Amino acid sequence: MNKDNLPIKNNLCLFLVLMLVSSSASGCFSSEELISEKFGEPGGLVLACLNSSQFDELVIEVDYEENQKPTPETLDLMVERIGSVCQKDSIRIELFLTDFNHEGKWSNEEIRLKGRETRAHNAMNDNQLRFHFMFPSGSHQDESVLGVAVDASTTMIFIDRIKESENIVQRPSWENIESAVTIHELGHLLGLVNLVYTSNIDHEDPEHPGHSSNEDSVMYWAIDSSDIANIIFGTLPNDFDSDDKEDLSNLQQGLLKANNQLWYPENYLS
Numbered sequence: 001m002n003k004d005n006l007p008i009k010n011n012l013c014l015f016l017v018l019m020l021v022s023s024s025a026s027g028c029f030s031s032e033e034l035i036s037e038k039f040g041e042p043g044g045l046v047l048a049c050l051n052s053s054q055f056d057e058l059v060i061e062v063d064y065e066e067n068q069k070p071t072p073e074t075l076d077l078m079v080e081r082i083g084s085v086c087q088k089d090s091i092r093i094e095l096f097l098t099d100f101n102h103e104g105k106w107s108n109e110e111i112r113l114k115g116r117e118t119r120a121h122n123a124m125n126d127n128q129l130r131f132h133f134m135f136p137s138g139s140h141q142d143e144s145v146l147g148v149a150v151d152a153s154t155t156m157i158f159i160d161r162i163k164e165s166e167n168i169v170q171r172p173s174w175e176n177i178e179s180a181v182t183i184h185e186l187g188h189l190l191g192l193v194n195l196v197y198t199s200n201i202d203h204e205d206p207e208h209p210g211h212s213s214n215e216d217s218v219m220y221w222a223i224d225s226s227d228i229a230n231i232i233f234g235t236l237p238n239d240f241d242s243d244d245k246e247d248l249s250n251l252q253q254g255l256l257k258a259n260n261q262l263w264y265p266e267n268y269l270s
Contacts, residue, residue: 028145028146028147028148028149028184028185028188028210028224038262039112039116039123039151039152039153039154039262040151040152040153040260040261040262041151041152041195041196041260042149042150042151042152042188042189042191042195042196043152043188043189043190043191043192043195043196043197043258043260044151044152044191044196044260044261044262045123045124045129045131045152045153045189045261045262045263046189046190046191046196046248046251046258046261047251047258047261047263047264047265047268048124048129048261048262048263049082049085049086049087049088049129049189049190050085050086050087050248050251050252051087051252051265052087052088052089053265053266054127054263054265055088055124055127055128055129055263056088056089056090056127057088057089057090057091057092057127057128057129058082058086058088058090058091058092058128058129058130058131059091059092059093059094059121059125059128059129059130059131060078060079060082060091060092060093060094060130060131060132060133061093061094061096061119061120061121061130061131061132061133062075062093062094062095062096062133062135063096063098063100063118063119063132063133063134063135064095064096064097064098064134064135064136065097065098065099065100065135065136065137066097066137067137068135068136068137068159068160069095069097069135070133070135070157070159070178070182071175071178071179073175073179074175074178074179074182075093075095077179077182077183077238078093078133078182078183078186079091079092079093081183081186081238081239081240082131082186084240084245085190085240085245085248086190087252088129094120096118096120098118098134100114100118100134100136100137102114102136102138104138105138105139105140105141105143106136106138106139106140106141106156106158107140107141108148108150111134111148111150111154111156112150112151112154114134114136115132115134115150115151115154115156118132118134119132119154123152123153123262124262124263130153131153131154131155131186131189132153132154132155133155133156133157133182133185134154134155134156134157135156135157135159136156136158137160138158138160139158139160139161140156140158140161143161145158145161145224146158146161146162146165146177146181146224147181147182147184147185147224148185148224149185149188149189152189152262153189155185155186155188155189157178157181157182157185159174159178162174162177162178162181165177172236176236176238177236179238180218180223180236180237180238181223181224183218183238183239183240184218184219184223184224185224187218187219187240187244188210190248191247191251191258192210192212192219192240192244192247192248193210193211193212193219193244193247194209194210195210196258196259196260196261197247197251197256197257197258197259198256198257199243199247199250199256200250200256201243201246201247203217203241203243203244205220205221207221208221212241212243212244214241214243215237216237216241217237217239217240217241217243217244218237218238218239218240218241218244219240219241219244220237223236223237254268254269257269
């Protein structure tokens with residue numbers, strides 16, 4: 001993967017007539033939906049990822065602003081983690097140096113719109129399933145948020161805030177935080193935890209819906225917020241735990257029903 005001399009994607013002003021179902025909600029995932037186009041909610045493409053009958057290739061598009069490029073370790077980890085749970089013949093990353101042309105803090109609505117403008121292809125593109133990760137400068141309007149998934153395929157990671165969240169002893173380091181937050185948001189695109197299904201395992205934190213109660217899971221609630229700086233000792237998790245993986249396996253086998261999907265396999269649960 002050539003990571004040098006990458007083309008800059010300029011954001012053209014696209015005239016979009018878009019209507020919001022509801023007002024923005026802060027946090028690391030949002031299920032708000034745009035009426036004019038169906039982009040789904042986080043977890044809305046989990047069956048498309050777990051099944052290879054229609055989409056045998058997964059492309060992770062990474063758009064990053066100058067000085068916001070994710071580390072090679074984070075990029076490699078994305079491929080490794082998604083490859084451990086999703087059935088795909090090929091998984092690869094496409095990198096684009098991108099001018100997001102944005103001032104001020106990011107709202108969820110602005111993240112959605114910018115995702116529409118900058119992504120190279122639709123999430124379902126022939127035999128390709130495409131996830132879209134954006135790494136801009138700046139921060140979310142909720143400054144505690146380090147990353148957010150805003151629809152079935154789109155996330156944004158805030159490296160500036162991640163670096164600010166590195167604690168005084170640099171444990172965990174900002175590089176470790178970046179990897180953990182990125183995999184955490186990837187997990188939300190896979191519907192973890194209980195976003196588009198109801199697990200038969202009691203591992204969702206009741207005080208932090210959509211997150212794991214296990215501090216050894218990358219889906220632990222503190223991973224995607226500035227509270228992560230309070231984790232000083234031990235190893236910062238960057239992988240799904242056994243409960244997360246069992247949920248995904250059960251979804252793949254049809255033992256758990258997936259709701260609100262943009263794509264279903266033929267004869268799903270028939």
